[in-house]
Amino acid sequence: MHTPLIAPSILSADFARLGQDVQSVLDAGADLIHFDVMDNHYVPNLSFGPMICDALRKHGITADIDVHLMVQPVDTMIEAFAKAGATMISFHPEATMHLDRSIQLIKDNGCKAGLALNPGTPLHVLDCVLDKLDYVLLMSVNPGFGGQSFIESTLEKISELKQMIIAKGLCARIEVDGGVKVDNIQSIWDAGADMFVAGSAIFNSDNYADTIAAMKNKFK
Numbered sequence: 001m002h003t004p005l006i007a008p009s010i011l012s013a014d015f016a017r018l019g020q021d022v023q024s025v026l027d028a029g030a031d032l033i034h035f036d037v038m039d040n041h042y043v044p045n046l047s048f049g050p051m052i053c054d055a056l057r058k059h060g061i062t063a064d065i066d067v068h069l070m071v072q073p074v075d076t077m078i079e080a081f082a083k084a085g086a087t088m089i090s091f092h093p094e095a096t097m098h099l100d101r102s103i104q105l106i107k108d109n110g111c112k113a114g115l116a117l118n119p120g121t122p123l124h125v126l127d128c129v130l131d132k133l134d135y136v137l138l139m140s141v142n143p144g145f146g147g148q149s150f151i152e153s154t155l156e157k158i159s160e161l162k163q164m165i166i167a168k169g170l171c172a173r174i175e176v177d178g179g180v181k182v183d184n185i186q187s188i189w190d191a192g193a194d195m196f197v198a199g200s201a202i203f204n205s206d207n208y209a210d211t212i213a214a215m216k217n218k219f220k
């Protein structure tokens, strides 16, 4: 079984003092940083690119940076983010012409590879590539914005994916992204997820350490 990991999404961080805010959330017990990249094309919002990732590395952030590409096309951004210090990169299958090639590109660039599935994307898109993935990111909201409500049907999707992974004798992690809070993280963990993205639940809380500890307490 994988150790559960908390990955705060910096989409909800204080951009005016990003370096300090990211260090604070890591000091508060976060396991890695989730980095939401939006291009106003694949999703109707615009966030940040590889320069910001590079700036965080130069600021001294050493934790894993889990880049979630919500961009189309994806391949040029894979290379740019790997150079900028990403250690994990996921993208959406609809956003690339050549799924297997994009996965291979992530690995060739020395990063862990993930595939991100929207709430409306079926699990069978994984059939030919699951054995090549280090993790699958299941979106539990439609991508593009922080602060949305968790879509409950994701729980069943997590369980089905967990069964697929076990049936194939694989060990890919399951990351869940969107609407993850202290009060629903246990049901997401029970369903089979082991990486938890949380943006607003952590960055909008008064005390990052208390919120992360409350989340980790649910895994006991």
Ligand code: DX5
Binding pocket: 009, 011, 012, 034, 036, 068, 070, 141, 142, 143, 144, 145, 146, 147, 148, 177, 178, 179, 180, 197, 198, 199, 200, 201
């Ligand atoms: C949405 C992003 C999520 C989002 C999570 O497109 O992929 O990572 O920022 O934010 P919360 O935790 O606020 O739902």
Ligand code: ZN
Binding pocket: 009, 034, 035, 036, 068, 177, 197
């Ligand atoms: Zn994300």
